[in-house]
Each structure stands twice: as C-alpha cells, then as structure tokens.
Amino acid sequence: MKVAVVKENAPGERRVALVPETVPRLTQAGLEVLIEEGAGDGAWYPDSTYLAAGATIADTADLYATADVILTVTRPDDEAVKKLRSGQVVVGMLAPLIDPQFAEALAERGVTAVSLDGLPRTLSRAQGMDALTSQANVAGYKAVLVAAEAYGRFFPLLITAAGTARPARVLVLGTGVAGLQAIGTARRLGAVVSAYDVRPETRSEAESVGATFIELSTIGPASGDGGYARELTEDERLAQQQELAGHIARHDVVITTAQVPGRRPPLLVTEDALKAMPAGSVIVDMGASPLGGNVAGSEPGQTVVTDNGVTIVGAAGLPSTMPTAASAMYARNITALLLSLISDGTLALNGDDELLAGIIVTRDGAIVHPALSHTNQPEA
Ligand code: NAD
Numbered sequence: 001m002k003v004a005v006v007k008e009n010a011p012g013e014r015r016v017a018l019v020p021e022t023v024p025r026l027t028q029a030g031l032e033v034l035i036e037e038g039a040g041d042g043a044w045y046p047d048s049t050y051l052a053a054g055a056t057i058a059d060t061a062d063l064y065a066t067a068d069v070i071l072t073v074t075r076p077d078d079e080a081v082k083k084l085r086s087g088q089v090v091v092g093m094l095a096p097l098i099d100p101q102f103a104e105a106l107a108e109r110g111v112t113a114v115s116l117d118g119l120p121r122t123l124s125r126a127q128g129m130d131a132l133t134s135q136a137n138v139a140g141y142k143a144v145l146v147a148a149e150a151y152g153r154f155f156p157l158l159i160t161a162a163g164t165a166r167p168a169r170v171l172v173l174g175t176g177v178a179g180l181q182a183i184g185t186a187r188r189l190g191a192v193v194s195a196y197d198v199r200p201e202t203r204s205e206a207e208s209v210g211a212t213f214i215e216l217s218t219i220g221p222a223s224g225d226g227g228y229a230r231e232l233t234e235d236e237r238l239a240q241q242q243e244l245a246g247h248i249a250r251h252d253v254v255i256t257t258a259q260v261p262g263r264r265p266p267l268l269v270t271e272d273a274l275k276a277m278p279a280g281s282v283i284v285d286m287g288a289s290p291l292g293g294n295v296a297g298s299e300p301g302q303t304v305v306t307d308n309g310v311t312i313v314g315a316a317g318l319p320s321t322m323p324t325a326a327s328a329m330y331a332r333n334i335t336a337l338l339l340s341l342i343s344d345g346t347l348a349l350n351g352d353d354e355l356l357a358g359i360i361v362t363r364d365g366a367i368v369h370p371a372l373s374h375t376n377q378p379e380a
Contacts, residue, residue, distance in 0.1 A: 001030070001031050001032070001068045001069065001342075001345055001346055001347070002031070002032045002033075002034055002066055002067045002068050002069070003026060003031050003032070003033055003034070003067065003068070003069045003071060003338065004033075004034040004035070004036065004058065004063045004064075004066075004067035004069065004070050004071065005017045005018045005033070005034070005035045005036060005039050005040075005071045005072075006036045006039060006060075006063065006070055006071070006072055006076070006080065007036045007037075007038055007039040007060075008039075008042070008072065008073050008074060009076070009077050009079075009080060010074045010075075010077070012301075012317055012320060013042070013073065013074055013317070013320050014042030014043055014320050014321075014323035015042070015043055015073045015319065015320055015323045015326050015327045015330060016039050016040045016042065016043045016045060016073065016323075016327045016331075017039075017071035017072055017073050017092065017327075017330065017331065017334055018033065018035070018050075018055075018071060018331045018334065018335070019040070019043070019045055019327050019328050019331040020040075020045055020049040020050050020052065020053035020055075021053070021328065021331070022331040022332060022334075022335040023050060023053035023054050023055045024053060024054055025335055025339065026335060026338065026339075027054045027055075029338075029339055029342055030342075030345055031338070031342070032056070033050075033054065033055040033056070034055065034056050034057075034058040034062075034063050034066070034067060035047065035050045035055045035056070035057050035058065036057075036058060036059075036060055036063050037057055037058070037059055037060075040327075042323055043323035043324050043326075043327040044323070044324050045324075045327070060083075064083040064084070064085070065085075067088065068087075068088065068089065068346075069088070069089045069090075069091060069338075069347065070084065070088060070089070070090045070091070071090075071091050071092065071334055072090065072091070072092030072093075072094075073092055073093060073327075073330060074092060074093055074094075074095075075092060075093070075094045075095055075102060076090065076092075078105075081102075081105050081106065081109070081111075084106070084109050084111045085109070085110075085111075086109060086110030086111070086365075087110060087111075087112075088111050088112070089111070089112040089113075089114060089347060089349070090106070090111055090112070090113050090114070091114040091115075091116070091334060091337070091338070092114075092115065092116065092334075093115065093116050093117050093131055093132075093135075094113055094114075094115035094116075094117065094361060095115070095117055096113065096115050096117075096118075096361045096369060096372060097117075097262065097371055097372065100367075100372055103361050103362055103367045103369070103372050104367065106361070106362045107362040107365055107366055107367050108365070110364075110365050111362060112349060112360070112362060112363045112364075113360070113361040113362040114337075114349070114359050114360055114361070115359055115361050115369075116129065116130075116131040116132070116333065116334065116337065116359065117131075117132060118358040118359045118361070118369065118371075119131070119132070119337075119355070119358055119359055120354055120355060120358045121133065121226075121227075122226065122227060123354065123355060125340070125355070126355055128332065128333065128336040129333050129334075129336045129337040129340070130333060131329075131330050131333040131334070132177075133177050134326075134329035134330060134332075134333055135319040135326060135329070135330065136176070136177035136178040136181070137177060137178070137181045137329070138318065138319040138322050138325060138326045138329065139178050139181075139286060139315075139318035139319050140177065140178035140179060140180065140181030140182040140185065140257065140286075141181050141182070141185045141322075142315075142318040142319075142321055142322055143178070143182050143255050143257075143284045143286055143315055143318060144170075144182050144185040144186045144189065144255065144284075145185070146284050146313055146315055146318070147170070147186075147253045147255060147282050147284045147313070148189060148253075150282045150284075150303070150311045150313055151168060151252065151253055151280075151282045152280050153165060153168060153252070153280070154167070154168065154190075155167065155168045155170075155186065155189040155190050155191045156189060156190020156191070157190060167190055167191055167192050168186075168190075168191040168192070168252045168253055169191070169192050169194070169250065169251045169252050169253070170186040170191040170192070170193045170194070170251065170252070170253045170254075170255065171193075171194045171195070171196070171214075171247060171248060171251040171253070171254045171255070172186070172193060172194070172195040172196075172206075172211065172254075172255045172256075172257065173195075173196055173197075173244070173254065173255070173256045173257065173258055173268050173269075173294065174196075174197055174256060174257035174258035174259070174268075174286075174287075174294070175195050175196070175197040175199075175202040175205060175206045175211075175213075175257075176197075176202070176257060176259070178257040178286060179195065179197070179202075179206075179255070179257040180202075180205055180206065180209050182255045182257065183195055183206060183209045183210060183211045184209040184210065186253075186255075187209065187210035187211075191253070193210060193211040193212070194211055194212045194213075194214050194247070194251065195211035195212070195213055195214065196213070196214040196215075196216070196244070196247070197229070197258075198219070198221065198222035198223070198229050198232070198240075198258075199221065199222065199223045199227075199229055200215070200221045200223075201223065203215075214247055216239075216240060216243045216244070217243070218239035218240070218242070218243045219232070219236045219239050219240050219243075220236075222236065224260070224261075226261075228259075228260065228261050229258070229259075229260050230260065231260050231263050231266070232266065237266065237267070240268070241267065241268065241270045241273070244268055244269070244273065245269075245270065245272060245273035245276060248269055248273045248276070248277060249273070249276040249277055249278075251281070252280070252281055252282070253281065253282045253283070253284075254269065254281070254282075254283045254284075254295075255283075255284045255286065256268055256269065256283065256284070256285050256286060256287055256293070256294035256295055257286045257287065257294075258287055258294050259287060264289070264291040264292055265287030265288075265289060265291070265292065265293050265294050266287075266294065267292065267293075267294060267295075267296065268294045268295070269283060269285075269294060269295040269296060270296050271296045271297070273296075274295075274296060274297070274306050274308070274310050274312075275306075275308060277308070277310045278308075278309075279308060279309025279310070280309060281309075281310045281311070282310070282311045282313070283295050283298075283310065283311070283312045283313065284313045284315050285298040285312060285313065285314055285315060286315050286318065288300040288301075288314035288315060288316050289316070293314060295312055297312060298312045298313075298314040299314045300314045300316035300317075301314055301316045301317065302314045337359075340355075349363065350363075357369075357370065
C-alpha cells in the first residue's frame with residue numbers, strides 16, 4: 001500500500017503530515033511512503049531527510065496517480081480534491097463540519113475521507129492519535145510567547161540595580177488543552193497567572209499547572225457533553241461578560257481560548273471590558289475566527305491596537321508558526337492512527353467501532369459521518 005504526503009496548500013500553512021522520524025515505522029509495517037517534492041520544506045525537513053529515512057520523493061502527478069492513501073494536515077483545496085481518485089483514502093484534519101459541500105465533493109469522487117478532528121478523544125487507545133490535543137498544546141505555548149513579544153514589560157519579577165520589575169499578571173480564559181499549556185508556559189516565564197473556565201471541573205487542572213482559579217458568582221457551571229462546555233444562555237452570557245470585565249481590568253495580559261463545539265466562539269471580552277484595561281495591556285485571542293472571536297474587535301491573523309492602547313492579537317494558525325514541532329507531533333498522531341488501522345496490508349475502515357465512527361466522513365460514495373449523513377439522503 002502506498003501512503004503519500006502532499007505539500008500543504010492552505011495560505012501560510014507550513015506544517016507537513018509526516019516527518020522523517022515517522023517514516024521507518026510505516027515502512028517496517030509494509031507501507032511504501034511517497035513524499036511530494038518539497039512537502040517538508042516549510043517545516044525544515046528537506047526532501048533529502050525523507051529519502052534517508054526510506055521514503056520516495058514523487059512529483060505531484062505521480063503521487064496522486066499512484067497513492068492509495070493521501071495524508072494531509074489541513075483539508076485539500078478544490079484543486080487538490082479534483083486530483084483525488086475513486087477508491088483513494090485521504091486522511092487529515094479535514095474539518096468536515098464547517099461546510100457539507102466539502103464532504104459531498106469527496107463522496108461524489110468516491111474518496112474515503114478520514115478526519116482526525118472527529119476522533120473520540122476520551123478513548124484511551126486514541127490518546128496517541130489525538131491531533132486536536134497535540135496542536136492545541138503547540139498553540140497554547142505559542143500564544144504566551146506572542147503575548148510576551150507584544151507586551152512592553154517583563155513577565156518575571158526582576159530585581160536589578162536599575163529597579164525592580166513586578167511580574168506580569170496573566171489571565172487565561174478557557175482552561176482546556178491550549179489554556180492549560182498557556183498557564184504552564186506563562187508560569188515558566190515567571191508571570192503570576194489566574195484562570196477561568198465555565199467548567200468548574202477544570203479548576204484542579206488549572207491549579208496543578210500553577211494558576212489561581214477564578215470563580216464567578218453570577219453564573220453557574222456550564223459543562224456540556226463529552227468534556228466540552230455548553231453554549232451559555234443570553235442571560236448567562238451577559239452576566240459572565242460583566243463579571244469577567246472586573247477581573248480582566250486587573251490583568252496585564254489576557255489569553256483567551258474558549259470554544260464551544262459547533263458554535264461560534266463565545267465573546268468573553270467586550271468593548272466595555274477593553275475600555276477598562278490600561279494602555280499597554282495585551283490580549284491574545286486564540287478564538288479569533290472569521291465568525292468573530294472571544295474578544296470584541298479581534299481579527300484572525302491581525303494585530304489591532306484600541307484607542308486606549310490595548311493590543312489585541314487575533315491569533316489564528318498558531319501551530320503553523322511552530323511548524324517543526326507541530327509537524328513532529330502531528331506525524332506521530334497520524335502514524336499511530338495508520339498503524340492501528342492496518343490489516344493485511346490495507347486500511348481496515350469497515351468495522352463497527354466507536355473510533356471509526358468518529359473519524360470516517362465518507363466511504364463508498366456516501367457521507368457516512370453521523371453528524372453529516374443527513375446531507376446525503378436522496379431527495380424525496
Ligand atoms: P475546547 O477547545 O473545546 O474549549 C476550550 C475551553 O474553553 C474549554 O475548557 C471550555 O470549557 C472553555 N469554554 C467554552 N466556553 C466558555 C465560556 N463561555 N467561558 C469560559 N470558558 C469557556 O476544549 P479542548 O481543549 O478541546 O478540551 C475539551 C475537553 O476535552 C476538555 O475537557 C479536555 O480535558 C478534554 N480532553 C480529554 C482528552 C482525554 O481524555 N484524553 C484529550 C483531549 C481533551
């Protein structure tokens with residue numbers, strides 16, 4: 001079976017789906033590994049390093065014509081989808097829920113789509129395959145470095161002959177995977193860190209990595225299914241925004257990571273909250289998206305400075321800004337998935353299994369993912 005890594009084509013994307021270190025694990029399992037010319041360049045893995053690891057470098061046309069399985073980091077664009085053949089399997093973080101047309105296009109072409117975003121993350125056998133977690137860890141770490149870069153003062157307490165600098169006060173809003181990594185990183189830089197989440201069960205996790213957990217008195221717990229948060233009601237949202245504003249004004253740096261599955265990111269930092277922050281404060285909005293983010297006025301990929309001197313970084317695509325580490329982690333995730341699926345030299349994708357049900361989006365010309373399959377019903 002030929003497994004091929006394509007060069008990513010999303011704007012600014014520098015990650016690659018396999019790194020040389022992971023190639024021998026696949027070849028030892030009987031797979032042939034093809035790498036599109038230059039696929040690893042953006043992550044500092046030149047073609048020669050893949051060759052040395054036992055892979056073959058292929059040009060784009062050969063790769064699409066001969067591969068049984070195509071590995072990607074993000075979803076293929078329209079041009080790449082047109083190159084996929086019936087019977088081919090594509091594996092990546094395909095984000096199929098964003099728009100049903102993408103899954104429809106793959107189903108029409110007879111492509112089997114496997115998306116790591118749907119992995120049941122709490123299954124213990126899926127831990128090593130959890131790309132959402134590995135990439136969120138990279139993002140949470142980098143968010144702190146981005147904040148420190150934009151902040152005009154020190155993070156640590158510094159006692160020098162030229163005076164004493166007090167440590168930065170950092171607030172992390174949302175203490176899932178990225179938030180916990182952000183807390184730990186800000187602590188390692190010497191900041192004093194507070195954290196808040198609507199899921200009270202995250203308190204002990206946030207405290208264990210060094211944050212003081214903030215509890216709001218005006219809203220209750222909002223834990224949803226599967227370890228995620230639920231969407232807040234309008235009343236809860238307003239109460240949360242108002243009470244958070246007081247805490248936000250007492251911090252120098254705010255890092256927001258809040259997400260609710262299938263919903264636009266909740267707005268946690270309002271315009272009023274921004275107005276109450278002193279000049280020189282910094283906010284890194286990891287929820288920044290074209291639909292809006294956790295912070296009023298944040299723009300994905302842009303840095304905005306408010307009239308009162310608050311810098312808001314719309315931190316989209318952070319894992320891609322650490323392409324070597326992010327690719328290495330992603331490559332281990334996707335390799336673990338492939339190795340778990342190989343049976344008699346092919347991928348076993350037909351079983352009745354919780355893990356497969358979460359990740360298989362299209363198969364045999366149909367959309368089969370439970371969250372999307374209604375889009376493929378024949379018209380009455
Ligand atoms: P996420 O990206 O969906 O959300 C980030 C955080 O934002 C969450 O902690 C969420 O509670 C919080 N949030 C949402 N709305 C908010 C609001 N209005 N105000 C404040 N905070 C808000 O989360 P994630 O990082 O993907 O993690 C989701 C869950 O999955 C967590 O419980 C995590 O522990 C769990 N998880 C488990 C495993 C495992 O069992 N191996 C692996 C990965 C993740």
